Amino acid sequence: xxxxxxxxxxxxxxxxxxxxxxxxxxxxxxxxxxxxxWVGGLICLIGQGIxxxxxxxxxxxxxxxxxxxxxxxxxxxxxxTGFGVxxxxxxxAGAGSAxxxxxxxxxxxxAAIEHRSEGYVLGVGGNMFKxxxxxxxxxxxxxxxxxLVKTIVIMLGGA
Amino acid sequence: xxxxHQTWEFHNKPYILSSAAVGGPFExxxxxxxxxxxxxxxTWLGQDSFEKAEKKLFEQACEKAIEKAGLKKEDIQFxxxxxxxxxxxxxxxxxxxxxxxxxxxxxxxxxxxxxxALGALIVNSHSAEHVLCGAVSHNSSVEKQFRxxxxxxxxxxxxxxxxxxxxxxxxxxxxxxxxxxxxxTIGRVVDMGLSDPxxxxxxxxxxxxxxxxxxxxxxxxxxxxxxxxATGDLAKxxxxxxxxxxxxxxxxxxxHFVDCGMMIYGKDQPVIAGASGAGCSAAVTYGHILNRLRxxxxxxxxxxxxxxxxxxxxxxxxxxxxxxxHGVVIENI
Numbered sequence: 001x002x003x004x005x006x007x008x009x010x011x012x013x014x015x016x017x018x019x020x021x022x023x024x025x026x027x028x029x030x031x032x033x034x035x036x037x038w039v040g041g042l043i044c045l046i047g048q049g050i051x052x053x054x055x056x057x058x059x060x061x062x063x064x065x066x067x068x069x070x071x072x073x074x075x076x077x078x079x080x081t082g083f084g085v086x087x088x089x090x091x092x093a094g095a096g097s098a099x100x101x102x103x104x105x106x107x108x109x110x111a112a113i114e115h116r117s118e119g120y121v122l123g124v125g126g127n128m129f130k131x132x133x134x135x136x137x138x139x140x141x142x143x144x145x146x147x148l149v150k151t152i153v154i155m156l157g158g159a
Numbered sequence: 160x161x162x163x164h165q166t167w168e169f170h171n172k173p174y175i176l177s178s179a180a181v182g183g184p185f186e187x188x189x190x191x192x193x194x195x196x197x198x199x200x201x202t203w204l205g206q207d208s209f210e211k212a213e214k215k216l217f218e219q220a221c222e223k224a225i226e227k228a229g230l231k232k233e234d235i236q237f238x239x240x241x242x243x244x245x246x247x248x249x250x251x252x253x254x255x256x257x258x259x260x261x262x263x264x265x266x267x268x269x270x271x272x273x274x275x276a277l278g279a280l281i282v283n284s285h286s287a288e289h290v291l292c293g294a295v296s297h298n299s300s301v302e303k304q305f306r307x308x309x310x311x312x313x314x315x316x317x318x319x320x321x322x323x324x325x326x327x328x329x330x331x332x333x334x335x336x337x338x339x340x341x342x343x344t345i346g347r348v349v350d351m352g353l354s355d356p357x358x359x360x361x362x363x364x365x366x367x368x369x370x371x372x373x374x375x376x377x378x379x380x381x382x383x384x385x386x387x388x389a390t391g392d393l394a395k396x397x398x399x400x401x402x403x404x405x406x407x408x409x410x411x412x413x414x415h416f417v418d419c420g421m422m423i424y425g426k427d428q429p430v431i432a433g434a435s436g437a438g439c440s441a442a443v444t445y446g447h448i449l450n451r452l453r454x455x456x457x458x459x460x461x462x463x464x465x466x467x468x469x470x471x472x473x474x475x476x477x478x479x480x481x482x483x484x485h486g487v488v489i490e491n492i
Contacts, residue, residue, distance in 0.1 A: 013352035020353070020361040023400045025317040025432075032314070081310045090312025091429070097312055106312045114308035117208035131311065 032094045039089070039096030047073055047100075070101055077102035081109040107131040163377025165345050172339040172492065173282035176230075176289070176332040179223035180446030181216050183298070183324030189424045194446035195325075196223045202299060202324060210244065213297035216438075217242070217253040220293060220326035224445075228289075228330040235259045235330070236287035239278050241270035242295045243322075243437050244304060249295050259291065267466030268392055269346070270294040271327060271441035272485040275462075276343035278331045279487070285333070293328030293445070296436030305356065305471050318358040318396045321430035323423055327441025329449075338452040342378060342488040346370035348468065350481040356467075356474050360397025360420075360432055363465040366482035367393060368404045370463055374486045375410070382413050387460040389448065390484070391440025392420025394433025397465075419443035419462075440464040444489075452491055459490035 009017070051069040054060040060068065080086040086106045090097045097103055111130045115123035129136065162168045179196045187198040197219055204212040217240070225232055238257055240250035241264035254261035266273040274292035281287045299309050301322040307313050331340065349369050353362040367390045375381055382388060393401055398421065402412040419440045420433035444462050451457045465484040474480070 009352045013350075016351045016365060017353065019404070020351075020364070020400050023403060024358065024361055024396055027316050081312075084310060086312045087310050091314055094314035098314070103312060106310070110308035110310035110312070113310055114303055117210070131307065 035092060036094045036096035036099075039093035040099060041096075043073070043097065043100045043102055073100070073102050074105040077105040078109040081106045082113065086110075104132060104135065107135075162342070163373075165347070165373055166377035167276070167280060167283075167343045167345075168378075169279050169283040169341055169343070171283045171285075171333065172341050173279045173290075173331045173333065174335045174337045174339050175449060175489065176330045176335045176337055177224050177227035178327070178329040178445035178449050179220045179227060180328075180442040181220040181223065181326045182442060183216075185298070185428065186323060186325055186423060186442070189428060191423055191443065191447045194450050195442065196220075196227075196446070202297075209297055209300040209303065210248065213242065213244065213249045213295055213300050214252045214256075216297060216324070216326045217249050217293070217295040217328075218256050220295070220328040221253060221257060221291060224291065224293070224328040224330050228332070228335075230289060230330065232257055232259055235289050235291045237262065237278070237281060237290045239264060239274040239281075239290060239292040240294065240328075241265050241274060241437060243267060243301045249297075249300075253295075257291075266464075266483055266485065267468050268296075268435055268437050268440060269464040269466030269483050269485050270437045271391070271444060272343070272462055272464035272487045275329065275331075275340065275487045276345065276485055278329075279340040279343060282331045282333055288333055290331045291328060292331065293326060294437035294441040295326035296322055296324070296438035298322045298324045298436070301436060315431055316357050317431060318355070318360060319431045320359055320392065320394050320420060320433055320435035321424070322436040323434045323439035323442065325423070325436070325438035325442035327438060327443070327445035329445050338449060338489050339492055340487060341490055341492075342374075344370055344374040344377060344486040346373070346484040346486070348481045348483050350479055352479045354474060354477060354479045356469060356480070358396065359435060359467045359480070360392075360394045361400055362480045363467055363482040363484070364393055364397040364401040364404060366484040367397070367401050367463050367465045368408070370484040370486050371405065371461075372408060372410070374461065374463075382410065382416060385459050385461050385488075386415060386457040387448065387451075388416045389422075389440075389444070389460065389462050390416075390418045390420075391443065391462065391464045392433065392435045393418050393465060394420040394435065396432045419464075422447065437466075449489070452489060455491065457491075459488065462487050462489065
C-alpha cells in the first residue's frame with residue numbers, strides 16, 4: 001500500500017488491514033507467470049504455424065502473411081469466446097491469454113455478446129469497446145507521441 | 160421489542176410457514192442440490208436476457224413458497240424483497256407480477272436477513288397476517304453489472320467470489336407451524352478501508368463480527384446458545400478472518416460457526432474463494448438450514464448475512480467498501 005493511501009486510514013483500519021492481509025491467500029505470482037509464459041508462447045507458436053501455412057500454401061511472403069494470420073487468430077479467439085471457453089483458459093493463463101491479439105479480440109467479443117440483450121445500437125455498438133476502448137485510445141496516443149519524438153530526433157540529429 | 164442497543168426480540172415469535180429455494184445449473188451440481196425446490200439446467204431460464212432470467216428465478220421462488228404454505232397470493236399482505244441489480248429491478252418486477260403490497264430493500268448480500276428481520280417485525284406487531292420475504296441474485300446479471308462481461312478472459316485472484324444464481328423466499332405467518340423467528344440484530348455500517356471488489360470476504364468480515372458481538376452483548380448469549388451460526392457470504396477468505404477477529408475479542412469461534420458461501424458449492428467446483436450474492440444466503444437459509452431445522456437436527460440458529468455496499472461507480476472512484484451485516488435468530492420451539 002502506498003503511503004499516500006495509508007495516511008487517509010485510521011489506526012484501526014490500518015491495523016485491521018495488516019491483520020486481514022496476513023490471512024489472505026497471496027496471489028501465486030510465480031505460478032501465474034510460468035503459466036502465462038507457456039500459454040502466451042503457445043498462442044504465438046500457433047500464430048507462427050498459421051503464418052507458415054499462408055506462406056507455404058498461398059501467395060504470401062513474410063511481410064504480407066501478418067494480416068491474414070492476425071485475422072485468423074482473432075477469428076479463433078472470437079469463436080472460443082462465443083463457445084464460453086476463452087474465459088476458462090484465461091483464468092488459467094492470465095496475461096498469457098490477455099496480452100496476445102486473441103485477448104484483445106476476446107475483450108471486444110465478450111462485451112458485444114454480453115450487451116446483445118440491450119439491442120444492436122445501445123447494446124452491442126455502445127458497449128463493444130467498453131474494455132478495448134482504453135487500449136485503442138492509449139495505444140494510438142502512445143504511437144503518436146513516439147512518432148513525434150522520432151520525428152524531432154531525426155530533424156535535430158539527421159538533418 | 161428493543162433489547163439492548165440494536166436487537167429486536169419478537170415476543171409473538173412469527174412462524175416461517177414455508178420457504179422455497181430455486182437455483183441454477185451450477186448450484187444443482189453442488190452438495191445442497193437436494194435442498195432446492197426447483198433447479199434449472201439453463202442459466203437463461205428460457206428468457207432472452209439474464210436480467211429476465213433473474214426475475215423468473217425470483218417469481219418461481221415466490222410462487223413455490225406461497226404454494227407450499229397452502230396460501231394464495233391474495234393472502235399475503237406484504238412482500239419484502241431485494242436484489243443486487245441497479246434499482247433492484249428483479250424484486251420490483253417480481254412484485255409487479257405478484258401484485259402484492261411491496262417494500263423494496265437494498266442491503267447487497269445482507270438483503271436476505273434484512274427482509275426476514277423486517278418481515279418478522281411486521282408480523283410480530285400484528286401489522287400483517289402473512290409476509291413474504293426473500294432475495295435473489297443471478298451470476299451473469301450481477302457479474303455484468305459489477306465486474307466484466309461473463310465471457311471476458313480476466314484472471315481472478317484467489318480472494319474472488321462467485322455470485323450464486325439462486326433465489327430464496329420465506330412466508331412468515333402469525334399462526335401456524337414451523338421454525339420461528341425470535342430475534343434480530345440490525346448491523347451498523349463498518350468500513351475498514353478495503354477497496355478491492357475481488358476481496359469482499361476480508362472487507363465484510365469486520366461487519367459480521369460487529370453484528371455477532373452486538374447480538375451476543377444485547378441478548379447475553381454466546382456461541383454455545385446456538386447449534387449453528389452461519390454467515391453469508393464471507394467465504395474461504397473472510398470466515399477465518401472473522402474467526403480470528405472474534406478470538407481476538409475474546410469469543411472462541413466453534414466448529415458450528417460456518418459460512419453459506421462455503422456450503423452451496425462443492426470443493427471440486429471452480430468458484431475460487433466461495434459463493435456470494437444476495438441469493439446465496441437466502442437459498443442456503445431457506446433451503447438447507449430450514450430443512451435441517453424442520454427435521455429437528457438443529458434447534459436454534461443465528462444467520463448473519465453480510466453485504467458489501469459498494470457500487471461499480473464507487474469502486475472506480477477509489478472509494479472503500481462499506482459493509483453491513485444483519486443477524487436473525489430462527490429456532491424450533
